[in-house]
């Protein structure tokens with residue numbers, strides 16, 4: 001079942017019997033035992049827990065009953081994501097009768113194992129939204145033996161039609177699908193004229209029919225749809241978009257003009273849409289509308305809207321995620337100097353994919369109140385360049401990640417005080433020829449928060465984070481300047497609030513001071529992250545101490561000077 005199915009299911013309260021598993025092995029008479037409710041889309045399931053249960057044990061029990069693997073679950077309570085899984089139910093203030101909202105992050109990629117009639121085996125990672133026709137084209141590209149053939153593909157003995165969606169082949173979102181190819185390699189085995197002729201004509205026909213099937217299978221018209229537009233948002237007319245960003249905009253626009261629909265990702269708690277090019281064979285961008293962010297009014301996952309405007313992470317605001325995404329890209333300066341709009345290379349030091357603000361109208365986005373072509377239905381959001389990937393760091397252990405790849409992300413996360421760096425937010429790219437793995441940081445909607453409360457860095461626990469920065473990285477860190485960064489953001493029309501600007505200043509200060517003292521990413525990162533939910537991090541304590549020492553009317557510069565002194569003393573103690 002996909003997240004979409006869940007969201008569409010009618011409201012119902014599950015029977016006490018179906019919830020029986022939730023309550024197994026619990027001392028129901030204990031004074032600590034409380035009843036909570038797990039809501040998923042429209043359904044609600046009661047569950048008995050102990051106040052001293054950890055969030056991870058609650059998730060494990062959800063997995064045991066419903067089969068949703070722990071790493072794909074996101075639990076939200078009171079507008080806050082329960083991301084510290086070692087923390088206890090009571091730490092989050094959850095009490096009897098409270099409802100926890102469960103959002104599922106189902107991977108968009110499906111591992112498919114294909115065996116040919118000759119016993120050869122191939123593995124494919126395929127987007128679940130694609131169909132069997134698309135998979136056949138991938139199989140055909142795999143080697144000479146498959147070229148120009150129309151293989152018959154079977155799953156559990158049943159022949160698959162081209163318009164069957166990959167998603168419909170799998171019930172368990174983590175399973176590998178095993179397929180068998182029956183008919184193949186006509187050209188290879190029988191190089192007679194008729195077959196050769198067929199092989200030349202067939203692929204083109206296939207391509208066309210597959211395209212039609214693909215559209216039909218999503219219940220859409222194949223005719224170009226005109227009720228759409230896409231335009232960049234440029235706040236400062238002096239900003240010139242670099243050619244690669246224009247190219248992305250053009251490519252997405254051409255895709256929309258050809259009737260290629262935005263495809264909503266099954267991953268993520270907000271609405272993220274893969275935007276296709278004109279051929280429909282390639283994703284070129286990922287659009288994240290502000291009104292579909294978690295806790296925003298049109299969130300497609302059914303997360304209840306925020307009551308006080310605060311986002312899922314402390315110190316962030318609902319509806320600002322897209323701007324933060326763009327800010328992370330702008331701040332990701334290339335190694336050689338600062339970005340000069342037109343002349344900057346496509347990606348910076350950490351490799352954040354190019355990201356910009358756009359205005360986009362399309363009926364394929366989430367419009368719970370209905371859709372018409374008026375520009376009021378157009379959505380504002382971030383458009384990020386789609387990066388080819390082989391899944392995320394959630395899918396494999398960190399052992400083989402190159403040290404530099406981990407360090408570049410640590411530098412970015414520390415600078416922008418990222419409150420959402422979980423492994424799912426780092427894409428993996430494997431260069432199969434060179435055997436190199438590179439990491440692509442995505443999802444920066446919770447960077448530059450107003451405070452440090454929710455900073456979380458997955459890489460903190462990876463072995464590479466214990467190694468010192470290289471000289472190149474140290475030089476890069478040395479070149480950073482928070483005041484210039486704030487000015488650059490302003491130039492792009494991103495005026496940081498005083499609180500967020502303070503975060504950027506303090507985290508840049510910490511990164512520079514830590515690196516100067518030879519501290520590793522882990523040592524610096526640990527200063528920014530809480531060990532447990534209710535224990536303040538070292539950086540929070542430093543800020544608090546500086547606040548305590550503040551006199552009325554003291555300037556921001558004087559405040560930062562105090563922070564700097566306390567930070568020096570703290571770091572010096574750490575180095576000793």
Ligand SMILES: Nc1ncnc2c1ncn2[C@@H]1O[C@H](COP(=O)(O)OP(=O)(O)OP(=O)(O)O)[C@@H](O)[C@H]1O
Nearest residue numbers: 265267268269270272286353384385386387442443
């Ligand atoms: N630039 C990109 N290139 C390729 N795939 C991407 C890109 N950005 C996002 N994705 C895919 O879309 C999915 C959802 O995007 P994203 O994680 O940004 O959404 P989200 O709702 O903010 O997620 P989260 O719940 O982690 O906060 C990702 O898991 C990834 O698979």
